[in-house]
Amino acid sequence: MSFIKKVLRFFVENITTIFAIAGGVWVFFTYKKYETNELLNFIVSFLVLIAATLLVEKLVTLASIEKRLKVLESKFNQSSIFLNCRTSEFWHDAQNVAKSIFISGGSLHFIIEKSGEIETLLSKGCIIEAIPVKPYSSASATLYNNVIKEVPSIDSFNNNIIQTLSYLYNLKLKYPHQIVVRLNDNMPSLGLFAIYKDKLPLNIQVNLFSEKVSYDKRLSIRLTNNPNEHYFAFQYFCNQIIYLKNRLPECTADKLKQIIEAHT
Secondary structure (H helix, E strand, C coil): CHHHHHHHHHHHHCHHHHHHHHHHHHHHHHHHHCCHHHHHHHHHHHHHHHHHHHHHHHHHHHHHHHHHHHHHHHHHHHHCEEECCCCHHHHHHHHHHCCEEEEECCCCCHHHHCHHHHHHHHHCCCEEEEECECCCCHHHHHHHHHCCCCCCCHHHHHHHHHHHHHHHHHHHHHCCCCEEEECECCCCCEEEEEEECCCCEEEEEEEECCCCCCHHHCEEEEEECCCCCCHHHHHHHHHHHHHHHHHCCECCHHHHHHHHHHCC
16 A cells, blocks of 8 residues: 555656656657647647646645645644743643652742642652752852853852742651652752653753753753653653752751741
């Protein structure tokens, strides 16, 4: 069946050439049988036929290109690259299937805005693991000086981290076995958001940090564990998550309280 489709496709895509060759051969072998006027009529008809087949070929080619563009657009919209890592799709997916969520990046201050979604997830038994950058450290200073644009000062940025830790601390008191907090003492080069249903994430959202580009204009990439879609990149960022978890110790509630009180 596939062979027949290939033959038909070849015929349609080369219909003009086929008719031109066939017509040329026919004229070459039959022109002596006809009068000059008849032959001219045949030639004019032949030229019209070529023009018509050219038009058909163009229309078929355009239709094929349009179809391929729609397929590419569909793939692009489903998984891939977009702006603004605060998009609601991540949280919508999490509400439906998440057994655990991994979030790492800078201050992670935006999770306070998502308190409703987070409380709902926790009430369903979801585990939330967060890794903000360590406040008042060389990592937070480097991140602020090179990446952060929307926060007016380094003090404000560090204060945002403390607010995030205070929020997570209060959640940890309420859900002691479902909140995991680690602090990154190195400057992160990207933010990672992963939704887990089993051992492997269902999808990972990678937010690339760029020099002095505001949060809502940073490039984000969404990867899935579908082996047919960017699976090498998906595995790469899975390993990055494992590396962060193994390298950074978990903060106890007492440790979080100590850090918060030291800077408030």
